[in-house]
Amino acid sequence: MIYTLTLNLAIDITYETNYLSKGSINKAEIKTISVGGKGINISRALSCLGTKSLSFGFCGGNFYDFIVNTLASENIETDFIKTKGTSRINIKIIEKKEKRLIELNEIGPFIYKSETKLLMDKIRTLPKKGDIFVIGGSLPRNIDVSIYRNIIATLKKKEAAVLLDSSGAPLSEGLLSLPEILKINLKELKEANKISDNKNNRREIVNILEKYIADGIKKIMITDGSKEVIYCDKDSCIAAKPPHIRGRLSSTGSGDSVNAGFIYSILNGYSAEDTLKFSVSCGSANMLNDTPGQIRLNEIKRLLKEVRIKTL
DSSP states (O other): OEEEEESSOEEEEEEEESOOOTTSOOOOEEEEEEEESHHHHHHHHHHHTTOOOEEEEEEEGGGHHHHHHHHHHTTOEEEEEEESSOOEEEEEEEETTTTEEEEEEOOOOBOOHHHHHHHHHHHHHSOOTTOEEEEESOOOBTOOTTHHHHHHHHHHHTTOEEEEEOOHHHHHHHHTTOOSEEEEEHHHHHHHHTOOOOTTOHHHHHHHHHHHHHHTOOEEEEEBTBSOEEEEOSSOEEEEOOOOOTTOSOOTTHHHHHHHHHHHHHHTTOOHHHHHHHHHHHHHHHTTSSSTTOOOHHHHHHHHTTOOEEEO
16 A cells, blocks of 8 residues: 655645736636645656555645545545644746746644644554555644654554655654655755755765665655756666756646656566656656646656666
């Protein structure tokens, strides 16, 4: 079974307008409304690949029924801890004239200790040996930054594989428990390891990845927006540049789609090269659709032909 954990899910609303003017009323059209958050987007992408998952975490407030019903309509199975606090709303505004994206993301609800305990109790009882858990994204209020570290340690005792994809303190804490699979973007990798933002530090980055592998992380993928994606395991360290997608201002969901491709590749026993090519193609396919995590297999297959692998 595949589980995706989203502690700070959101309703994502995207508006489109020609130009934003301060101090006056702006006319806009709604482009998309979707339920989002890292785990939710990954579950959506996995569903598009014909792979079932269970999405769980915190969800509550006035939008609870809307969120659950919306995900059910997308064939995404859920098992949320219902919270007193209301799940957040994220607003994206696309200015067509300026070709600019403005994002307003809520911090997230206050989570009570009793709600966190319910979550941890569920995590202790859910997994079986060989299950895959995807953990990541931002944290709502009143959640200790060590929560990912504690969750990973709990899941490892159950012999479940964990994919970690986060940032900042939750990422640094999570790394201390050595998840089996790591998906991280280059900026987060540099911050977590105090690497200077230098274009010529490729060898330093590879050395860190090799250390992670030696410490017990089995598979690592590093994204960098539209630039190179790196994949490393004990036998390989390779890179590929994603196919270019023109005309898109927002890449929301592309990293999550890479994660879905990564998991799908693991489930299907893909080689290192095929894992990287498929994951990269999933990330680019996300850019062809408006809803984060909405990918199509025919588009992925077409994009696969454009991906070239090189050894680092």
